[in-house]
Amino acid sequence: MDNLKNKVVIITGGNSGIGYATAKQLKEQGATVIITGRRKEAIEKVATELGVYAIVADQSRISDIENLVLKVKNDFGTVDILFINAGIAGLGSIEQATEELFDNIxxxxxxxxxxxxxxxxxxxxxxxxxxFLSSNTASMPGPGSSIYSSSKTALNSIMKSAALELAPRKIRVNSVSPDPTETEVMKKVGLDETAVKSIMDIVVEQKVPLKQMGTASDVAKMVSYISSDASKFITGANIIMDGGMVLA
Structure with missing residues (x-):
């Protein structure tokens, strides 16, 4: 379990869900893990719990990103693994979309x-x-998810261009596209636990061939795998983890 020993890892949005699970996974494999987030109290609590480092940074602010990079450079030098995980969801029809929702996502x-x-x-x-943490909605957009799906489709496009640009330095760039996954993201768009469970039960039963949901831990293990030497010949790939949902 120490195949990432002494690797320096940055995980954006690392205080909950997939970010938390990945920080835990990579820390257990011997990596030096730095998590980021907008809420100081939340990330510092997780950092203490997992034995990782925390740096406050809002991914929507370029000045925060630049300050983050400067601090990481000064404190840790170079970075071996960058997991760009921070993201938000948002639902709404195109007709009723607001500029605020669009800009936020x-x-x-x-x-x-x-x-x-x-x-x-x-x-x-x-x-x-x-x-990059992407989503299977980039491959199968649906009603109400136009802005979110577009953001993830754009992310996959960046990933492919970056894979080509960084190949001369042997830097590999990939994305992971999960869903449906048991995380807090649906609650963050204003749905209560009962509503989330009802929606997910329907999705799993009707649209997921494997008839089960994924977990944050499943995604964390995949991030670990494609960041390790076991995947040294994989770049520019979008790995879909959705129980066959895109096939159905």
Whole structure:
């Protein structure tokens, strides 16, 4: 379990869900893990719990990203694994979409992710791994998810371009696209636990061939795998983890 020993890992949005699970997984494999988030109290609590480092940074603010990179460079030097995980969900029809909702999702999921990669490139170690957290909705958009799906589709496009640009340095860039996954993201868009369970039960029963939901731990293990030497010939790949949902 120590195959990532002494690797320096950055995980944006690391205080809950997939970010938390990945921080735990990579820490157990011997990595030096730094998590980021907007809420100081939340990330510091998780950092203490997991034995990792915490740096406050809002992915929607380029100045925060640049300050984050500077601090990481000063404190840790170079980065071996960059997991761009921070993101938000949002539901609503195109007709009723507000500029506020559009800007909020795009600023974090697309613009913020883009500039996180952009600003970290100079301190990525040659041979490093970059992983974006995408979503299967990029491959199968549906009603009410136009802005969110578009942000993840854009993310996958960045990933492919980055894989080509960074290949001369042997830096691999991939994305992981889960769903449906047991995380808090649905509650964050205003749905209570009962509503979330009802929706997910229907989705799993009608649209997921494996008839089960994924877990944050499943995604964490995949991030670990594609960041390790076991995947040193994989770059520019979007790995869909959805129990066959895109096939159905």
């Amino acid at each position: 795009i600023d974090i999921n697309f613009k913020g992710a883009f500039f996180t990669l952009s600003r970290f490139i100079p301190i990525l170690k040659d041979g490093a791994s970059v992983v």
